[in-house]
Each structure stands twice: as C-alpha cells, then as structure tokens.
Amino acid sequence: MVDFEWYRSFCTIYKHQSVSEAAKTRMMTQPAMSQHLTALEAEVGEALFIRTTRKITPTERGKELYSQLAPLIELLENTTMSFKATSLPTMSVIKIGAAHEFFSEKILPQLPKYNSCTISHFGTAEQLLELLKEDKLDILIMSKRFQTPGVEYLKFMDEEFVIVAPSDYEIVEFDNLKLEEQWLSEQKWVSYGLELPIIRRIWREHFKKRPQIRPIHVIPNLHMILKAVEIGAGLSVIPTYLLQNSLETGRTKVVYKHLKVKNELYFAYQLKNKHLPLINEIISVIREDKQDQRV
Template sequence: MIDFEWYRSFISIYKHQSVSAAARARFLTQPAMSQHLAALEAEVGEVLFIRAPRKMIPTDKGKELYARIVPLIENLETMTLEITHAASPTILAPIIRLGSAGEYFTKRALSRVHDLEVRFSVQFGITSALIESLQNDQLDLAIATQKLHLPGIEYTKIEEETFVIVVPFDAEVNVGEHSVEEWLNEQRWISYGLELPIIRRIWKEHFQKRPKIRPYHVMSDLRTILEAIEYGMGMSILPTYLIQESLQQQKVKVIFPDLTFTNELYAAYKIEQKQNPIYQHIIKGLKQT
C-alpha cells in the first residue's frame, strides 16, 4: 500500500529538483527522502526521475504522476487546514512571520492587514535578504520588490507602485536653456544607496543611459528621504503611496510628472505553502485597493 508521505516527498523532489533541498523543505533527512522515492518507484513499477549531476529530472511517468496527484494532495491539505481552523475558533490566531520593506509595510500594507485574524511577527529588510530568510525558514511570507528566481520559491503579484521625482515644496524649477536631463544632473540628490538603485530606473526608462550624478546624501530608508526633502536637503525619487500626506500639507511637490516608472510588488512564499488558506487570506488582504 502506498504511504501518503511518499507522495508528499515525491512532490517536494519534483518542485525542488533535488533530494537534499526537498529533504530540507520537509524537515526530513536525505536518506529518508530517498527511501520514500525508492518505495514509491517500486510501487509504481517505473523510474520517476533521472538522476543527473546536481539535478533530478522527471521522467515521462514522473511528469504524469505529478500532474495527476498534485491537485488531489493540495486540495486535501487545504481542506484539512480549513477544517482544523473552523473547528478550533477559541485557539489563538496563527502567527505569520512576514518580511517587508519598512516603509511599504508601515504606509501601505499595515492598513490592509490590520483587521485580519492573524498575528504578525514582522521583519524589515531588502528583498534579497528577505528571500534568503524565506528559504531558510525564518519567514513564512515576504513582500518582494522583484522576483528572485530561486528553487522552491513562488510569487503572487500584489500591486504596482509608481515612483515620481519629489522636491521641497518651495523649490524653484527653472530648466532654462538646459535639457531636463542636464538640469537634473546638476541638482542635489538624496539616494537610497551609493549606486543610485532607484534613480537609475528613471534614467534607464526615459534617457536610456546611466545618470551622471553623485548622491549628495545617502539614506537607506524612504521615509527618512521624504523627511529630508521636507527639510530642504535635496530631491529624490519616491513611491506615490508614501508622499500623499506631504503633498496635501504642501511640504513637497512632484516635478516632471511624465518622468515616472512603475515597479511590481509580490508576495513570496515556499511552493509547498501555495494552497495554505492562511497565506491566501493574507495575500488577498494585501491586494486590496
């Protein structure tokens, strides 16, 4: 008789393309994972993977089996989680370890998830660090500003953020005989990093080149950059969701409104948690407009 755990191990190996990575994801030893696969292959009567260096390649039989059992296994796990949650209303809400950029969580995400029946343990950081924590099981979900194509990680788009050029409200903008690019190159810029990680996007999309500027100030927090602009310390490029209150209070203003770019934001999670109803509940909340 086939053990249900054999199927789960087979699915994990299929998704991770590695016995060792699948074992880590399932909190099993590598020998145990290999035993599950060998037992399933013996029961099926055919080889399910070709063992290549550093990679497990599914055979036609392996592909067929995966296509047939994945919907059944995922539906069964989802139903079990939903029944458990519904049958235990008095149990404390689950704790979800969520990673995000601090400014996005504070100014955008928090308003969308504050009323969910979930307890959050929030970690702030840049996308690369958050995805690494997700891979190492230190986070359950991460809000990512880009897709890093790593084994075992899947992404669901949440929304698009729009970035604009922001200056102090009383700043004078007089391009004169200069081109817009020349004028921008001469200004005092506040950057998120020395390599101009956000400023470069404007130049790439609108001028098809790298900017010829050196940042006057470097501040690795968009909220701090906004306050610096309010104090007249320079100009920068910020997401529109962050500056609404400052615009209304006439502390800053947007210049050259045609010079913008959009960036996609994603919820990132382990592939095996794709059908987790709690994760889907949070992602649905994050997608609210």
C-alpha cells in the first residue's frame, strides 16, 4: 500500500531535481528521502527518475505521475493548513523585514491599511533571513532565494535598475557597446559599496566583464545616492521605483536605457505561518500598491 508521504517526497524531489535538496526542504535525512523514492518506484513498478553522478531527471512515467499528483497534494496541504490556521492564535504584532529603501517607498505608505502593530527590521538579505529563521521576523521582502528548510518564497515583482545621471550631464552617444563601456568607465561614479553592487551586474550582463572603475563616493543608501546624483556628484545605478519623481521634475535622466538589469523580489516566511491571516493580509496590501501603480 502506498504511503502518502512517499508521494509528497516524490513531488519535492521532482521540484528540486535533487534528493538532498528535497530532504532539506522536507526536513528529513537524505537516506529517508531516498527510501521514500525507492519504495514508490517499487510500487509503481518502474523508475521515476534517471540518476547520474550530478543530477536526476524525471522519466516519462515520472512526469506523468507528477502531473497527476502535484495538484492533488497542493490542494490537500492547503486544506490542512487552513484548518490549522483557524486554531492558531491571532497575531497582534507582525514583524517585517526589508531593505530600508524598499520599505520607505513600498511598505511605509501602506501602514495605515494594516490591522495590526508592526515592528520593522532593515538589513541585507542574509541578515534578515537569519532573523526569520530565529522567529524574530514573520515576513520579509528580499531579492535572493536561499535553500532554507522550512522557509517558503513567493514571487512578488521584478525591480529594474538603470544608470542615472544629473539632468544637465553631457552624454556621448555611441552605436556599439564597447565604446559605451569605455565612456562609462571614464565617468565619476557613486556606489552603494566598494564592491560595486548592481553596477557590477550591469557590466557583467551587458559588457561580459568586471567594471574597471573606482567609485568617487560610497554611500550605502539609495535615497542618498539619488540625491548625490541630482546635485552632480556623478553617475550611479538606481531602481526605477525610486526615480519617478526625480525624472518627472527634471533632476535626473537615464543613461543608455538599454543598459538595465532586473532583480526578482520575493516574500519569504516560515512555512508554518503560511496561512496566518496577518501574513496574507500584509502580502495583499503590498501587492495592492503594486497594482495601483499600474492603473
């Protein structure tokens, strides 16, 4: 007789294409996860994955079984979690983590809509994730996904970064990337850090190399970097959600609009809290703000 847990383990392995990663996600040992798969394959009567030294890939029978099982397991798990949520205590305070610039632009304006008290934490994705794992945060918005047992990620939005200059900055136009890269390398730059975060991404993505520049100013705050660009301190890379007012009032302009990069932003929360009403409320309110901007 098939154990339901075998099905859950099979679907998790299928999603991660890895027994070890699936074991971490389900908080099981790797041998136990392998036993579930072996038992299910014995019950089915054929292999569900092709195993190599580096990865496993589903067989045609594995693909067929996953397409049948995945929606059923998701429905059952959601129903179970909904029942649990009704017996969980109501959260009177919710702890939110985000980069302070994102919080200022996207979360702070929405605070009056929340039906709870909030405690906010700011920091890097790594710092905030540690707080989440320690139950010092309930939900965070981050641009990285880490394979962390018990933590679930939900796609929120894409943030776009562009090169920005003061409005009166003289931009030399070229018809090829090499000359654009050479000209940009000769300019003064304001950076979030000495390691050139995001600036480095643009160089690697578009010029296929590391930037050979040294920032003239390092300011670990995007609002202050934008202000520095506006007063003529140099060029920088800024997310577009911070730029609207500055562009509309003619204080800055975008340089080489095709040289842009995107980050995916995610909500992260502990799986055990997935169906808590306030978690879903916070997500809904923040998403409403994103939808309002599209209207």
